[in-house]
Amino acid sequence: MFDLRYLATRAFALMLIAFAAVVFLAACGGSDDDSGTELNGSGQGEPQERNGDPGQGDGVPGGGQTPISETIIDGGEMKLTVVEGGSCTGADCFVEAGATFTLGVEVVEAPPSYVLLQTFVDFGVYDPEASEDDAGDGTCGDGIENGPVVDGQTDGADRADEDCVTVALTYVPATEAADEFFWADLEPATAVRALSMGPGLVGHGGISGLIPPLPESTATGIMTQLEMSCPADAVDVPISLLIYRDPLASTSGSAFVAPDAGTKIVPAITPITLHCEAP
Ligand SMILES: [Ca+2]
Ligand SMILES: [Ca+2]
Ligand SMILES: [Ca+2]
Numbered sequence: 001m002f003d004l005r006y007l008a009t010r011a012f013a014l015m016l017i018a019f020a021a022v023v024f025l026a027a028c029g030g031s032d033d034d035s036g037t038e039l040n041g042s043g044q045g046e047p048q049e050r051n052g053d054p055g056q057g058d059g060v061p062g063g064g065q066t067p068i069s070e071t072i073i074d075g076g077e078m079k080l081t082v083v084e085g086g087s088c089t090g091a092d093c094f095v096e097a098g099a100t101f102t103l104g105v106e107v108v109e110a111p112p113s114y115v116l117l118q119t120f121v122d123f124g125v126y127d128p129e130a131s132e133d134d135a136g137d138g139t140c141g142d143g144i145e146n147g148p149v150v151d152g153q154t155d156g157a158d159r160a161d162e163d164c165v166t167v168a169l170t171y172v173p174a175t176e177a178a179d180e181f182f183w184a185d186l187e188p189a190t191a192v193r194a195l196s197m198g199p200g201l202v203g204h205g206g207i208s209g210l211i212p213p214l215p216e217s218t219a220t221g222i223m224t225q226l227e228m229s230c231p232a233d234a235v236d237v238p239i240s241l242l243i244y245r246d247p248l249a250s251t252s253g254s255a256f257v258a259p260d261a262g263t264k265i266v267p268a269i270t271p272i273t274l275h276c277e278a279p
Contacts, residue, residue, distance in 0.1 A: 124200020230276030
């Protein structure tokens with residue numbers, strides 16, 4: 001499969017891996033360590049031990065370079081919130097139907113030190129029982145592309161195809177990724193944004209500097225802000241933060257990266273329900 005989501009994932013992952021290669025090789029001279037952990041398939045589950053696969057199948061740019069050892073640990077906490085135009089009480093947020101608002105991703109608790117930050121928001125409602133590309137009920141959940149492949153490209157499979165996802169909220173992307181990414185220690189030139197991984201999916205990432213050793217951050221607060229609006233009619237919309245190695249977000253998922261570049265720190269997250277309420 002070779003679709004937009006794949007390409008976006010790839011671009012994001014390559015950014016991370018390229019960065020990791022620079023820092024890791026500079027710091028460690030390319031030594032390696034086979035141990036690591038991998039998240040299970042649910043995206044919300046407990047980490048599981050996994051051994052002997054430091055590359056994790058993502059490949060290394062340029063082939064033949066030393067694979068980067070990856071260790072995935074839990075740490076820190078991120079949450080979704082409404083920064084402007086509404087309010088939140090626990091996991092419930094409230095905005096008037098038809099109104100604009102700013103959705104925020106807040107780092108509530110940071111790990112002891114990090115040099116890369118990624119956030120990944122999912123505000124689409126996926127229906128695996130729907131019909132993808134008029135192929136029949138359930139083809140949104142059959143694991144394959146049901147439409148034509150033209151020049152190696154498709155309109156996305158399953159969750160990445162707009163046929164399979166309801167997006168009730170309107171997101172208006174800012175011109176530049178850095179305009180939506182407010183990490184205090186961000187090097188703005190490194191800010192990247194993934195907009196084409198699928199309907200209702202948007203990821204942000206960046207690192208704290210251009211040349212190792214990178215500045216170490218302990219920053220907390222609102223990191224990502226998305227300008228959005230509710231539809232004219234009342235609706236409840238679940239919104240999630242997808243974490244690193246989530247099946248959908250893959251290596252673009254929400255995470256911190258420690259100064260060693262190989263340690264991915266996956267935050268605790270809590271989904272919210274955004275209530276677009278009749279005035
Ligand atoms: Ca389609
Ligand atoms: Ca399908
Ligand atoms: Ca399709």
